[in-house]
Amino acid sequence: MDELEKRRRQLADPNSHIDSLGDASIESLNETELAQLKANQAFENQLSAAFNIEVPEALPEKVLLNQRLRKRRNRLVNWSVAASMAFASLMSLHWLSRPDLPLSQHALNHVYHELELLQISDAIAPDQVLDELAKLNIHLPLLPEKVTSASICGMAGERVVHLVAEIRGQPVTLLITHLPIEKTIRFGDERFIGKMQKFARQGLIAIAEDQRLVDSLFEQIII
């Protein structure tokens, strides 16, 4: 380090320079140098006093309170996010485990849409039923023992055969569709119980107010 650099560093950081001077070094200074040193020291003290403005007394408490509030808010936000994610996951699981739900919902809606068909008690001829089935190229091993209504309807964007059978004096709806049904599923709401299953190339959806009626219908039509 040359003398110029040394001098520059002293001027840039006089406090460190003053601190680094040992007693021996100070004693070796002449009067002018000593006076300069004292003047520098005084100037540094004045600078330090001028920079040291008053600090708001409550500042640390404010900072700590702010941090605690943020922490609590973050915890609340995290909890909300976690709860939302859990709810979303649960809903996804619910829907994924019931891939039939849209079709079953369509089926239930269709029954509600044509509730008046459930009031008919007179049986129609088996040929009339076979005619309706033939329109959609549908074959059943056996027909329900008593059919009170047979028609072609639209459901979930597809044409279906809509039969209403009567079992033990109670109406049971049978919807026969070409819509894909992968496995046997039971479903229902406050009023109706349903079951859908694949049979040959068609899907069968039976709906009634009692599950035993649904099962009975399937026993009647599938050997």
Next chain:
Amino acid sequence: MSIQDQQFESLVKSFYQPLYRYAYWKCKNRPLAEDLVQETFTRAWKNLSQLKDVKAAKPWLFTILNRENARRFERKQLPIVELSEEWQLEQIADGKDDLQKMMIRRAIFNLPDQFREPLALQIIGGLSTNEIAEVMDINQNTVSTRLFRARAELKQQLTEVPTNRGKHNG
């Protein structure tokens, strides 16, 4: 209270004063300085895990404060209101201040930012030249030069004051 909470509380209590003073001399506005300190500690809390060495806490906090100040300008274009120097100096004055101190403060006020900031870091923060260079992201020699020139400028202003006052007073 968790260990992290304790560390944070210790940091706040140890450094809120130098940080506030530095923030004040940086923005020359008391409420803004307080906001800057709050934002600095908020950021510090989020990144406390980055602080591996307690000895590095001081320059680390000053660096955060500088960045928060820069973000302040990025976030929104604040309306620029020129506050009078007299008013600004009154905000930091207290009854115990002598004339000498007020004159030095006025001189510090008039220093260009590039000189005032390293000087504040050195005197308020007690940072070394090397640490100031890191905080300000500039060369160490540049820091030394600016510190030297800051002092020279202050001394120059202080020697000029009586003459100016004499002129103003007729």
